Amino acid sequence: MKTTRVGVGSGFRLEVPAWFNYGRDVVDTWAAHDPDAVALLAVGQSGERATALTIAEVSVGSNRAANAFAGLGLGPGAPVFMMLPRVPAWHLAVLGLTKLGAVPMPGTTLLTPHDIEYRLGRAEARGAIVDAESAAKVQEVAPDLDVKILVGEGEAPGPGWRRFDDLLGASSEAAPDALPTRADDPLLVYFTSGTTGFPKMVLHTHASYGIGHEITARFWQDLRPGDLHCTLSDTGWAKAAWGTIFGQWRMRATVFLWDVRGRLDLERLLRTLGRHGVTTFCAPPTVYRQLVQLDLASFAKPALRHVVAAGEPLDPETIERFRSGTGLTIHDGYGQTESVNLVANVPGMHVRPGSMGKPAPGFEVRIVDADGEPCAVGEEGNIGVRVKPERPVGLFREYWKDPEATAATVVGDWYMTGDLARRDEDGYLWFVGRADDVITSSAYRIGPFEVEAALVSHRAVAEAAVVGKPHPIRGEIVKAFVMLAAGFEPSDELARDIQAHCKRETAPYKYPREIEFVAELPKTVSGKIRRVELRERERERATTRA
Numbered sequence: 001m002k003t004t005r006v007g008v009g010s011g012f013r014l015e016v017p018a019w020f021n022y023g024r025d026v027v028d029t030w031a032a033h034d035p036d037a038v039a040l041l042a043v044g045q046s047g048e049r050a051t052a053l054t055i056a057e058v059s060v061g062s063n064r065a066a067n068a069f070a071g072l073g074l075g076p077g078a079p080v081f082m083m084l085p086r087v088p089a090w091h092l093a094v095l096g097l098t099k100l101g102a103v104p105m106p107g108t109t110l111l112t113p114h115d116i117e118y119r120l121g122r123a124e125a126r127g128a129i130v131d132a133e134s135a136a137k138v139q140e141v142a143p144d145l146d147v148k149i150l151v152g153e154g155e156a157p158g159p160g161w162r163r164f165d166d167l168l169g170a171s172s173e174a175a176p177d178a179l180p181t182r183a184d185d186p187l188l189v190y191f192t193s194g195t196t197g198f199p200k201m202v203l204h205t206h207a208s209y210g211i212g213h214e215i216t217a218r219f220w221q222d223l224r225p226g227d228l229h230c231t232l233s234d235t236g237w238a239k240a241a242w243g244t245i246f247g248q249w250r251m252r253a254t255v256f257l258w259d260v261r262g263r264l265d266l267e268r269l270l271r272t273l274g275r276h277g278v279t280t281f282c283a284p285p286t287v288y289r290q291l292v293q294l295d296l297a298s299f300a301k302p303a304l305r306h307v308v309a310a311g312e313p314l315d316p317e318t319i320e321r322f323r324s325g326t327g328l329t330i331h332d333g334y335g336q337t338e339s340v341n342l343v344a345n346v347p348g349m350h351v352r353p354g355s356m357g358k359p360a361p362g363f364e365v366r367i368v369d370a371d372g373e374p375c376a377v378g379e380e381g382n383i384g385v386r387v388k389p390e391r392p393v394g395l396f397r398e399y400w401k402d403p404e405a406t407a408a409t410v411v412g413d414w415y416m417t418g419d420l421a422r423r424d425e426d427g428y429l430w431f432v433g434r435a436d437d438v439i440t441s442s443a444y445r446i447g448p449f450e451v452e453a454a455l456v457s458h459r460a461v462a463e464a465a466v467v468g469k470p471h472p473i474r475g476e477i478v479k480a481f482v483m484l485a486a487g488f489e490p491s492d493e494l495a496r497d498i499q500a501h502c503k504r505e506t507a508p509y510k511y512p513r514e515i516e517f518v519a520e521l522p523k524t525v526s527g528k529i530r531r532v533e534l535r536e537r538e539r540e541r542a543t544t545r546a
Contacts, residue, residue, distance in 0.1 A: 074102050280306045296325025
């Protein structure tokens with residue numbers, strides 16, 4: 001079998017075979033060598049009762065899933081929408097689809113029927129694997145979908161639904177009779193937020209995630225065989241791929257899966273990590289900013305040895321307060337839905353609080369200008385990843401079905417991340433902000449277009465613009481500037497009604513937490529709204545108040 005060795009920075013090299021399938025080459029191989037190793041420790045909502053799945057059980061369970069899916073007509077290249085809470089069925093379903101060469105498309109459980117309809121239609125999905133609550137939404141917008149699978153308890157919302165547990169019970173545990181997958185074949189698709197249109201589809205290959213996330217797990221998360229790793233993430237976010245399945249099992253660490261629903265109980269979180277002996281932990285900065293409000297020294301954490309953060313910039317004060325309370329330094333890192341870990345503070349490296357670290361092994365990351373030319377030390381520029389002469393392992397293949405958007409990401413030899421940063425004299429990178437209008441709130445990435453579309457669908461709204469407003473805990477909140485239609489007057493009651501409308505029209509985490517009624521919106525000569533002006537206005541207000 002031909003093997004291509006892909007060049008990397010810091011002397012690290014990843015081997016990429018011509019043919020590769022994560023489910024078979026990682027999961028099944030581990031199961032063959034050490035079948036009793038615990039791969040998944042699943043904990044219920046209370047944080048107390050745990051169920052352990054060995055890697056052999058994961059291997060067999062995903063075989064059963066693959067055979068069941070094949071029996072329903074799913075096969076190579078078939079897009080399948082997934083919308084599940086943090087339960088082991090998500091892992092078995094993802095791996096089952098992976099073994100067939102089908103393409104899972106994870107979505108957060110917060111999506112509305114409108115969101116789901118867009119995703120199913122845009123991807124031309126063949127099926128959906130969801131829980132009972134989400135099944136009702138799917139049934140509303142796609143009652144005739146080819147394959148509809150219900151996970152867990154609850155009534156089916158209509159005809160044609162099959163139960164996941166029944167399918168597994170009736171299927172063979174033998175490896176599925178499926179064609180091999182190339183390393184560059186599609187593995188999965190995530191939908192990402194856009195600034196001027198609906199979400200784009202980020203296509204990852206078996207190599208980019210199945211192999212590339214070794215960089216995430218080995219270096220940034222510092223995982224070793226026997227570690228128990230917990231990443232707090234909804235299964236619909238790429239952060240779940242970063243921290244609950246790919247790199248972790250490649251390193252033969254155990255994944256800790258806590259079925260958190262609703263508002264996170266921070267004291268329960270700390271007790272849960274200690275009770276189950278979690279050794280490595282990842283959470284968004286929002287969680288750490290809340291944790292440092294507690295008496296951290298009073299919670300038992302004998303096993304915890306390494307903690308990381310990603311999703312938004314982490315402020316120096318939170319790092320210091322967490323270190324003071326726990327003795328542990330938070331290692332910030334950076335990447336995107338389109339990548340694995342690109343920049344990180346890794347163990348053994350001096351952490352400069354506020355910096356996201358240095359380029360991860362496997363990537364050449366530079367700060368470049370709009371023409372792809374290197375910026376001077378201290379100069380603000382685009383975070384660029386070298387993709388020529390060879391695209392690095394760990395970077396997405398394309399925006400699926402959108403070649404123009406894909407081509408627009410490359411300038412010269414560089415993939416432009418859309419984020420701005422600066423480099424200091426020692427090579428540390430410091431995040432500045434988004435180059436576009438994407439809002440990052442509590443680690444959620446929110447495109448203004450969808451929120452604005454929801455706003456203007458309200459009968460009282462003539463026009464709207466949405467930006468991120470600085471917030472001490474969430475990083476940013478969604479703020480809307482609204483021009484009212486004739487016959488409506490500004491009021492607190494109307495603002496609340498518009499907010500409730502947005503929650504119905506799109507995922508609730510996207511709704512504007514603050515609405516300001518305005519007589520007009522700043523625009524360019526061509527009539528485009530200048531969100532940048534509104535964003536700067538909010539930053540100036542925040543600075544004045546501080």
